[in-house]
Amino acid sequence: MKTACLVTFGCQMNVHDSQRMEELLRADGFELVAEPEGADVIILNTCSVREKAEQKLRSEVGRLKRLDALVVVTGCVAQQEGEKLLSRVSHIDAVIGPDNLHELPGVLRELEGGAPPLVRAQFDTEAPRFLVNEAAPGAVATSAYVTTMKGCNERCSFCIVPYTRGPERYRSAEDIVAEVERLVSAGAREVVLLGQTVNSYRDPAVPMPEGADPDDSQFASLLRRIVERAPSLVRLRYTSPHPRHVTSDLLRAHAELAPLAEHVHLPVQSGNDRVLKRMIRRYTRAEFVARADALRKARSGLVLSTDVIVGFPGETAAEFDDTLSLVREVGFCGLFGFKYSPRPYTPALKLRDDVPEEEKQRRLQALFELSEEQLRAHLATLVGSRATVLVEGPSKPGAKTWAGRTQRNEIVHFEAPAPESEVSSAIGAGAVAVVEIIRANKHSLEGRVESVRVPRAERPRSAYRRIALPLVEAPKS
Numbered sequence: 001m002k003t004a005c006l007v008t009f010g011c012q013m014n015v016h017d018s019q020r021m022e023e024l025l026r027a028d029g030f031e032l033v034a035e036p037e038g039a040d041v042i043i044l045n046t047c048s049v050r051e052k053a054e055q056k057l058r059s060e061v062g063r064l065k066r067l068d069a070l071v072v073v074t075g076c077v078a079q080q081e082g083e084k085l086l087s088r089v090s091h092i093d094a095v096i097g098p099d100n101l102h103e104l105p106g107v108l109r110e111l112e113g114g115a116p117p118l119v120r121a122q123f124d125t126e127a128p129r130f131l132v133n134e135a136a137p138g139a140v141a142t143s144a145y146v147t148t149m150k151g152c153n154e155r156c157s158f159c160i161v162p163y164t165r166g167p168e169r170y171r172s173a174e175d176i177v178a179e180v181e182r183l184v185s186a187g188a189r190e191v192v193l194l195g196q197t198v199n200s201y202r203d204p205a206v207p208m209p210e211g212a213d214p215d216d217s218q219f220a221s222l223l224r225r226i227v228e229r230a231p232s233l234v235r236l237r238y239t240s241p242h243p244r245h246v247t248s249d250l251l252r253a254h255a256e257l258a259p260l261a262e263h264v265h266l267p268v269q270s271g272n273d274r275v276l277k278r279m280i281r282r283y284t285r286a287e288f289v290a291r292a293d294a295l296r297k298a299r300s301g302l303v304l305s306t307d308v309i310v311g312f313p314g315e316t317a318a319e320f321d322d323t324l325s326l327v328r329e330v331g332f333c334g335l336f337g338f339k340y341s342p343r344p345y346t347p348a349l350k351l352r353d354d355v356p357e358e359e360k361q362r363r364l365q366a367l368f369e370l371s372e373e374q375l376r377a378h379l380a381t382l383v384g385s386r387a388t389v390l391v392e393g394p395s396k397p398g399a400k401t402w403a404g405r406t407q408r409n410e411i412v413h414f415e416a417p418a419p420e421s422e423v424s425s426a427i428g429a430g431a432v433a434v435v436e437i438i439r440a441n442k443h444s445l446e447g448r449v450e451s452v453r454v455p456r457a458e459r460p461r462s463a464y465r466r467i468a469l470p471l472v473e474a475p476k477s
């Protein structure tokens with residue numbers, strides 16, 4: 001049997017694309033292997049959002065030179081460099097952009113038949129195609145990604161994504177809901193909706209009304225349809241939303257839909273208005289804070305995490321301090337921080353990358369220290385409480401403890417129940433455990449399991465949680 005090894009860099013979108021490529025390869029008779037040594041085909045699914053990821057690709061390709069395998073580069077670097085990648089790195093056999101991944105099996109057959117190195121990197125703007133989870137029942141993970149849209153129309157000045165993923169194209173709501181239904185009946189208990197700015201979603205089958213606000217979207221309607229049609233879904237997440245599309249309709253969905261996670265990852269990037277403007281983020285600090293507050297008012301207990309870039313061109317020490325004060329003000333419980341690095345084609349290239357490397361590092365360190373302090377303080381408040389945990393599996397292979405996540409995305413580890421206990425046989429990936437939290441660690445919680453239930457796909461339940469809440473309006477931008 002032919003073997004293939006997939007190496008994935010970057011974001012959840014790339015993880016999703018790699019999972020779909022694995023399914024295409026299996027259907028074409030490949031066995032997937034974990035290590036590149038001995039594989040017939042090695043696929044490097046790349047990311048070009050940050051300089052380091054691109055450097056990683058170059059060193060990885062260099063390392064693979066010695067192996068007798070076809071080397072295929074997919075993802076954002078493939079789209080960004082296209083043909084140029086072949087002329088610069090001689091041992092790459094194919095370059096395939098994100099919109100051409102369905103061509104992978106055909107490309108491999110051509111290469112096996114002796115074709116010269118190939119490039120497939122065309123955007124499918126006219127007739128967009130979306131990779132769908134084809135995993136067989138039993139092979140579906142507890143948590144499954146479902147793509148809703150691709151591309152991005154925002155054009156933030158530091159970001160290469162609009163150039164590597166193209167303009168926004170949306171999948172029909174009916175296709176998305178049908179995929180969720182199929183995944184849930186095949187064993188998924190959590191669905192994570194993916195999109196570059198997922199909450200700008202518009203259903204191509206239902207045109208927006210004439211003169212609609214450009215910040216409006218049909219994302220909240222999509223969430224409602226999913227919850228109505230897949231009542232056994234335990235948890236519904238989405239990533240990544242753009243703050244300007246946090247509409248009043250989305251706030252109502254957070255108030256009313258019980259499976260919607262009590263965690264939103266809402267990228268802010270900076271806490272200073274001058275920097276936000278130069279980043280072309282299209283919101284001010286005050287508007288961001290108002291949206292964050294509105295989300296927390298809509299759903300009690302909801303927590304927020306974010307992305308921050310430090311050392312953007314021209315960012316002064318005082319402007320960075322504004323970011324630290326915003327992180328405190330919003331009280332984020334998680335944060336991904338990055339040092340600014342100039343990316344090809346982006347508008348920020350015209351600005352001077354004038355914050356010295358050591359200063360970027362100092363700011364990143366200060367940001368991480370604050371974020372860790374806030375996470376530790378948040379986790380400590382949960383000791384003594386009870387959490388509903390969607391079990392993902394053993395804490396690590398062979399471990400006697402189990403691990404899962406709460407509605408707020410906190411990681412919880414708990415001892416396996418004694419074999420003679422009532423709940424012992426019910427524990428497993430996809431089970432829902434009520435756990436008493438007994439200890440807070442740096443990044444996770446530990447608890448004692450109290451009860452366990454195994455959700456059944458066919459068991460109906462009320463899709464809506466009725467909560468008497470004042471109507472929460474999104475702030476006007």
Ligand code: SF4
Nearest residue numbers: 152154155156159161
């Ligand atoms: S919203 Fe901005 S940061 Fe996010 S993908 Fe689009 S351009 Fe990039």
